[in-house]
Amino acid sequence: MGVSNKGNCGGDSRRMVVMYPAPGPGHLIPVVEFGRLLVSHGLAVTIVQRGLPADNATAPASSLHGDASASPFLSFHYIPEPPLPAGVPEGDHVAKVFELTRASNPELRDFLRVVSPAALLLDFFCYSAADVGAEVGIPTYFFFLSCTASLAVLLHLPVLHAQNAVSMGDLGGQPVHVPGVPPIPANDLPAPFLDRTSLSYQHFFALSKKLCESRGVIVNSCRSLEPRAADAVIAGLCTPPSRTTPPVFCVGPLVQSEEVADKRGGECLAWLDTQPKASVLFLCFGSMGRFSAEQIKELAAGLETSGQHFLWVVRSPPGCDELELDALLPNGFVDRTKDRGLVVMSWAPQREVLEHGAVGGFVTHCGWNSVLEAVMAGVPMLGWPLYAEQRMNRVFLVEEMQLAVAVEAGENGVVTAEEIEGKVSWLMNSDGGSELRERTLAAMREAREALSDAGDSRAAMLHLVQQWIV
Ligand code: UDP
Numbered sequence: 524m525g526v527s528n529k530g531n532c533g534g535d536s537r538r539m540v541v542m543y544p545a546p547g548p549g550h551l552i553p554v555v556e557f558g559r560l561l562v563s564h565g566l567a568v569t570i571v572q573r574g575l576p577a578d579n580a581t582a583p584a585s586s587l588h589g590d591a592s593a594s595p596f597l598s599f600h601y602i603p604e605p606p607l608p609a610g611v612p613e614g615d616h617v618a619k620v621f622e623l624t625r626a627s628n629p630e631l632r633d634f635l636r637v638v639s640p641a642a643l644l645l646d647f648f649c650y651s652a653a654d655v656g657a658e659v660g661i662p663t664y665f666f667f668l669s670c671t672a673s674l675a676v677l678l679h680l681p682v683l684h685a686q687n688a689v690s691m692g693d694l695g696g697q698p699v700h701v702p703g704v705p706p707i708p709a710n711d712l713p714a715p716f717l718d719r720t721s722l723s724y725q726h727f728f729a730l731s732k733k734l735c736e737s738r739g740v741i742v743n744s745c746r747s748l749e750p751r752a753a754d755a756v757i758a759g760l761c762t763p764p765s766r767t768t769p770p771v772f773c774v775g776p777l778v779q780s781e782e783v784a785d786k787r788g789g790e791c792l793a794w795l796d797t798q799p800k801a802s803v804l805f806l807c808f809g810s811m812g813r814f815s816a817e818q819i820k821e822l823a824a825g826l827e828t829s830g831q832h833f834l835w836v837v838r839s840p841p842g843c844d845e846l847e848l849d850a851l852l853p854n855g856f857v858d859r860t861k862d863r864g865l866v867v868m869s870w871a872p873q874r875e876v877l878e879h880g881a882v883g884g885f886v887t888h889c890g891w892n893s894v895l896e897a898v899m900a901g902v903p904m905l906g907w908p909l910y911a912e913q914r915m916n917r918v919f920l921v922e923e924m925q926l927a928v929a930v931e932a933g934e935n936g937v938v939t940a941e942e943i944e945g946k947v948s949w950l951m952n953s954d955g956g957s958e959l960r961e962r963t964l965a966a967m968r969e970a971r972e973a974l975s976d977a978g979d980s981r982a983a984m985l986h987l988v989q990q991w992i993v
Contacts (some may be wrong), residue, residue: 596866662738676716703752710915745980747966773973787871794865802883812910827859828944836866
């Protein structure tokens with residue numbers, strides 16, 4: 524595959540920064556936003572992706588690629604998908620991503636030697652590429668796509684490991700303690716942290732070390748949203764004593780811009796135009812969230828009895844082919860709720876939906892991009908985590924930031940229709956829900972301030988640009 528150094532365009536030669544995200548919209552969207560910001564400050568940015576452009580064109584992120592190519596200084600470089608190395612346990616998807624990234628290091632090395640960028644910015648899934656950066660002599664940073672509190676936990680992992688003789692999964696609901704963050708019930712930690720013998724745990728352990736050896740960790744958050752976590756991380760309280768605390772740069776919240784948004788599900792916006800102000804509950808569970816058939820039926824029943832207006836993004840249950848809506852939802856549901864509800868398959872333009880004045884609440888899986896988008900739109904949340912670090916994010920959102928209320932699953936893991944109806948009515952109609960909305964609006968104002976000319980996120984971003992542009 525050819526290498527094109529877009530840093531040198533039409534005689535305008537710019538220093539290049541290479542960003543290396545893991546696959547998936549949740550990773551690519553904020554990386555593109557940061558890339559666009561760097562370009563607007565005089566740098567050239569190349570985003571490295573595994574796979575072929577054709578593979579990525581089928582992903583929801585294809586429109587990002589389309590728009591990015593519109594700027595001569597923001598380009599994509601594709602490295603071939605390597606074969607999966609032997610020894611990755613069946614079903615350990617997290618270890619698989621880490622291992623595939625490691626197997627791509629020779630290709631990355633060749634590319635970096637050609638373009639010789641001013642900096643290499645790694646997604647944490649790509650931490651093993653820090654060795655390539657060191658070998659080629661390129662300053663290596665991490666672009667951390669979850670919250671600062673999550674970074675605190677990751678930096679503290681070796682301490683938690685030493686404190687506990689057993690896997691943290693054996694601690695059940697007992698809390699683990701990390702400076703700057705609320706106590707986290709052990710079973711709310713990300714799944715790879717729960718089994719110290721797993722390959723994915725070993726990768727996170729190694730990642731924790733690499734963070735400390737990097738030139739800095741760039742976080743998609745702002746201090747006002749997570750002051751305790753930011754102060755603890757920056758003061759080195761989360762880092763094991765034997766390690767150096769990396770410089771931390773909170774540059775967020777960076778959320779998807781309209782120009783690069785995936786516009787599928789565009790009918791949602793026209794429908795929202797017909798709805799009363801702040802009346803609609805939006806339900807969307809990230810780029811991958813799926814529910815069992817039973818859970819979909821409970822959710823539909825809860826929405827129906829709540830009497831609330833809603834916009835719901837639904838996917839077929841895991842292992843099912845893409846089903847038609849009629850096959851997924853209870854008999855007659857669409858007809859009975861047609862005056863106040865819209866259900867769309869797979870994807871909605873979430874950022875624009877949240878910004879729409881008709882939306883008054885958001886049921887979210889607590890993915891960090893979704894949280895930031897809700898904060899930037901001032902929309903209060905109900906937290907219903909599904910995978911990755913989302914259960915832990917919910918603890919931070921509910922206990923620390925106080926910007927969400929939890930939707931609780933029963934012992935069988937299913938959230939009942941009654942629980943849904945109760946929480947939805949509380950959010951949309953109660954004094955408590957109004958207070959949550961006020962707190963979210965205050966967080967929105969502070970986050971916007973952080974990004975403004977005088978804001979601390981902008982100052983952190985400019986500090987980085989100055990390091991790279993010389
Ligand atoms: N998204 C969207 N429409 C959808 C589902 C997701 O636009 O129907 C976007 C969402 O706005 C966010 C990203 O995809 O920017 C999902 O990132 P997040 O970190 O919230 O969750 P993940 O998909 O990584 O679990």
